[in-house]
Amino acid sequence: MSSSDRTKSALFYEYPPEDGDVFGQGRRERIEKLTDLYTTVITRDNFDRHAAALADVEVIFATWGIPSFGDRHFKAMPNLKAVFYAAGNVKSFATPLIDRNITLVGGWDINAIPVAEMCLSQVLLSLRGYFRATRRYADLKTHDAKSFPRSGVFGESVGLIGLGKIGTRLRNLLATYPIKVLAYDPFLTDERAEQLSVESVSLVELFKRSLVVSNHIPDIESTVGTLRHEHFSEMRDGATFINSGRGAQVVEADLIRVLENRSDLTALLDVTLPEPPIQDSPLWQLPNVVISPHIGGTVGDEVVRLADCVIDEYERWQAGQSLSYEITSKVLATMG
DSSP: OOTTTSOEEEEEOOOOGGGOOTTTTTHHHHHHHHSEEOSSOBOTTTHHHHGGGGTTOOEEEEOTTOOOOOHHHHHHOTTOOEEEEOSSOOTTTHHHHHHTTOEEEEOHHHHHHHHHHHHHHHHHHHHTTHHHHHHHHHHHOSGGGGOSOOOOSTTOEEEEEOOSHHHHHHHHHHTTSSOEEEEEOTTOOHHHHHHHTOEEOOHHHHHHHOSEEEEOOOOSGGGTTOBOHHHHTTOOTTOEEEEOSOGGGBOHHHHHHHHHHOTTOEEEESOOSSSSOOTTOGGGTOTTEEEOOSOOSOOGGGGHHHHHHHHHHHHHHHTTOOOSSBOOHHHHHHOO
């Protein structure tokens, strides 16, 4: 097939190269074999300079930094049929595409893999009392630092708040350990609970019974302020709260109040509101809080996994086959 007969495509993205080359390690070359790829990567700043050359583009391969398309973008690309987004959340740019019946595919589920893996490591360390023991060790400087009940993984209870992409992946990772998994999700059916081997409980009961609570609620308007004092105050002795969802779901003042009064508890926060917390936030000072700078997502060499996902989807789309990762308006409404 000559280049003139192949699907015209372009790359759209703009992100720090130190975060990993999504279309590196041969992925750009794979796209070039499958399509007639425009030579320049399009960004917010150079779009207008290249707009005239993009009139025949039918497919966009993109990742972090894709612009939010407006009328001038669609006018310049009248033949655009599909966007394959090799990254996670698409909420910032998806609606105009979906409204124009342009197929949108995203690597949202694939981007959940490293978040679930990070949470698994935090869960396992928490069940051993690692975070509580290390801060006690710094104070006591003797092995008395570990003289508190430490359950380990055998038969202990872990609570998952939300069983979307990340929560489900974490639950599946936990399946290899002798752990009882409790779950709170308003949309969890009895059938799905049985499939995932989780016990569906209320939010308060989940906090009461779990030694580790991990939040994966979608970041939508209805979930703002979901996790409050009435939940954190019920946490078990030595329990850990993990938040890799979003900071808006936590009433921060309530969490701080409980943590200030209970040194046995631990909070592992990869997300806050705002990010980072304000300079004088007690979260920076509390010894039982660990804040990480939103590192749960895909990084480094992992990023090509996202490209593989969307390139595979492109091949299915081109062949007229059903897609596994299409973002429809219904899917978009559930995304965090």
